[in-house]
Amino acid sequence: MANYKKLLLVSFVIxxxxxxxxxxxxxxxxxxxSSGIPGKAYSTSGLTLKSLGENVDIANYAARTDExxxxxxxxxxxxxxxxxxxxxxxxxxxxxxxxxxxxxRFQNELDNGFTKYKSEVIEKQDTKQVVSLxxxxxxxxxxxxxxNQTGAYLEFLMDxxxxxxxxQGYATIQCQERVVLIQDDGKWKVDTELFKQLKVYx
Numbered sequence: 546m547a548n549y550k551k552l553l554l555v556s557f558v559i560x561x562x563x564x565x566x567x568x569x570x571x572x573x574x575x576x577x578x579s580s581g582i583p584g585k586a587y588s589t590s591g592l593t594l595k596s597l598g599e600n601v602d603i604a605n606y607a608a609r610t611d612e613x614x615x616x617x618x619x620x621x622x623x624x625x626x627x628x629x630x631x632x633x634x635x636x637x638x639x640x641x642x643x644x645x646x647x648x649x650r651f652q653n654e655l656d657n658g659f660t661k662y663k664s665e666v667i668e669k670q671d672t673k674q675v676v677s678l679x680x681x682x683x684x685x686x687x688x689x690x691x692x693n694q695t696g697a698y699l700e701f702l703m704d705x706x707x708x709x710x711x712x713q714g715y716a717t718i719q720c721q722e723r724v725v726l727i728q729d730d731g732k733w734k735v736d737t738e739l740f741k742q743l744k745v746y747x
Contacts, residue, residue, distance in 0.1 A: 596675035
């Protein structure tokens, strides 16, 4: 229980830092100002993702260096997989996986392809299909609660289709996804994710 509370506290502190960093980027005229997404994206370096068999529209407006692009690709693949399936247990957690589930658990599930989750949600027609995934902000920042380990902070705009039930079609949702990655054994892995719904398209 003590470890759980500690992880929960660290997750919230990480995102407080994230929010503060986003504000500073906006105030100082960083990569992405409050005017919205720039007109031209950087290269996605051949990144192709599919959600339930359909191509995902991908744009990278913030990652520039080779390292940033590699982190973007890792995060985009995880986020696409994460939002394609319905995680009934995980959706009840405000910040994840940092507050309850370990980075290693999420990475192992991603590496193994989520076959169990996919088969379950497709059979029940209770699923999400990612339509577009745009990286709009990216920065590195040290995390005091993790011995000043450097975290990679990414912000995405995402559109996804949410099943309304058998024969009832889909609602298309636009959301903001903020994700923090940390290095584990030299490999960047997702540590925390925060979701915010922005609008529902009619």
